[in-house]
Every structure is written in structure tokens, then in C-alpha cells.
Amino acid sequence: GAGVSQSPSNKVTEKGKDVELRCDPISGHTALYWYRQSLGQGLEFLIYFQGNSAPDKSGLPSDRFSAERTGGSVSTLTIQRTQQEDSAVYLCASSPQYLLGFFGPGTRLTVL
Amino acid sequence: RKEVEQDPGPFNVPEGATVAFNCTYSNSASQSFFWYRQDCRKEPKLLMSVYSSGNEDGRFTAQLNRASQYISLLIRDSKLSDSATYLCVVNTGRRALTFGSGTRLQVQP
Numbered sequence: 001g002a003g004v005s006q007s008p009s010n011k012v013t014e015k016g017k018d019v020e021l022r023c024d025p026i027s028g029h030t031a032l033y034w035y036r037q038s039l040g041q042g043l044e045f046l047i048y049f050q051g052n053s054a055p056d057k058s059g060l061p062s063d064r065f066s067a068e069r070t071g072g073s074v075s076t077l078t079i080q081r082t083q084q085e086d087s088a089v090y091l092c093a094s095s096p097q098y099l100l101g102f103f104g105p106g107t108r109l110t111v112l
Numbered sequence: 113r114k115e116v117e118q119d120p121g122p123f124n125v126p127e128g129a130t131v132a133f134n135c136t137y138s139n140s141a142s143q144s145f146f147w148y149r150q151d152c153r154k155e156p157k158l159l160m161s162v163y164s165s166g167n168e169d170g171r172f173t174a175q176l177n178r179a180s181q182y183i184s185l186l187i188r189d190s191k192l193s194d195s196a197t198y199l200c201v202v203n204t205g206r207r208a209l210t211f212g213s214g215t216r217l218q219v220q221p
Contacts, residue, residue, distance in 0.1 A: 033208050033209070035211070041213060042199070042211050042212060042213030042214055043156070043199070043211040045208050045209075045210065045211075048208040056208060059208070091155055091156075100144075100146055100158055100161070100201075100209070101209065102158075103155035103156050103157070104155060105154075105155055106155055
């Protein structure tokens with residue numbers, strides 16, 4: 001069956017540019033999470049969506065980061081005016097309930 | 113203090129060895145606990161949930177100690193294929209999961 005998919009798989013951008021990362025969750029999963037993982041580091045929580053509730057944005061590192069989830073399905077994470085410290089793997093996960101998640105393969109973002 | 117702390121390792125063990133990892137958490141109200149496995153340059157995958165009474169899945173045993181606020185993962189008869197980073201994951205009361213930084217295991221022939 002289809003798992004969580006993310007696109008692009010790799011993104012190289014120049015400092016100061018905006019990027020959009022996409023996540024297609026498993027159909028029917030109400031919960032969707034974004035995490036990021038820097039090289040050799042643990043996962044850093046960014047944002048969480050659950051159904052129609054207001055998203056938990058407490059992990060977003062700055063106002064350059066934003067995310068949307070349209071129709072309770074696809075989510076887009078947008079990073080404006082990218083900085084080199086934004087370079088990381090951005091992981092999306094979805095879940096039928098909030099306790100555990102199934103991860104996508106991630107988007108590897110490199111900011112030059 | 114981090115919400116979830118793990119010894120980063122690496123733990124280098126020979127094939128067939130038994131190895132155990134601990135993970136401590138700071139929020140005593142935490143309710144749900146999991147171990148995930150992450151292979152190099154891959155996404156994390158759920159290994160097992162951790163139940164209050166302890167639980168076993170083949171060669172893997174997970175235990176929870178609420179009084180001391182730690183969970184453990186025991187791997188018996190280690191295989192080369194067990195080499196990975198093991199992530200401790202806790203529901204700390206926020207709606208999303210909090211991940212530890214992981215413990216790296218290297219099983220050697």
C-alpha cells in the first residue's frame with residue numbers, strides 16, 4: 001500500500017530563496033507532523049496538524065517557517081529567505097491518531 | 113535539561129551479544145513510549161511500543177520504569193542487521209512525539 005510520500009527528495013537552493021516542501025500523508029490519517037533532522041542529530045519537532053484543530057506550531061524555529069494542510073490531506077512546509085542553518089532533512093509523518101507516526105522518506109534540503 | 117535523553121554511543125558489540133539501551137525522560141506526566149529504529153540516511157521506523165508491564169517482540173524486550181522515569185530496550189542475540197540508531201520516543205503531553213537524539217549500535221562480525 002501507499003505510504004507517506006514527500007517531494008522533492010532533494011532540494012538545493014541559494015541562501016535567501018524561498019522553498020516549498022510537500023508531504024502526502026497516508027490516506028485517512030488525521031494527524032500529520034513535520035520534523036527536521038540535521039546531520040548526526042535527533043529529530044526536531046516543527047509543527048503538528050490533527051484533523052480540523054488549530055495546528056501546534058510550537059516547534060517552528062522562526063517566522064520564516066510556515067506550514068499548511070489543505071483539505072485535511074496534503075501539507076506544504078514553506079521556508080522563506082532560507083539560511084544555511086536551515087539545511088537538514090525534513091521529515092513528514094502521518095498517523096491515524098496522535099500517538100505514533102509513519103514517516104516519509106524525507107526531503108534533503110541544502111542551502112548554499 | 114532535554115525532555116528525552118539517550119546515550120549517543122556508539123555501542124560496539126559482537127554478533128550474538130546482548131545489549132541494552134536506556135532512555136530517560138523529564139516529564140512525569142508522559143503517557144506513551146516507543147522505540148524507533150533509524151538506518152543511515154533513512155527515515156525512522158517504529159520498532160515497538162513500550163507498555164507499563166514490559167513487552168517482548170522476538171529478540172527485543174522493552175521496559176518502562178515510571179518511578180525512575182526511564183525506558184529500556186534489550187536486544188538479545190544481536191545480528192549484523194541490528195546495526196542502526198535506536199530512537200527513544202515519548203509523548204510528553206504535547207500532542208506531538210518527542211524524540212531522543214538516538215543511540216547508535218554497531219554489531220560486529
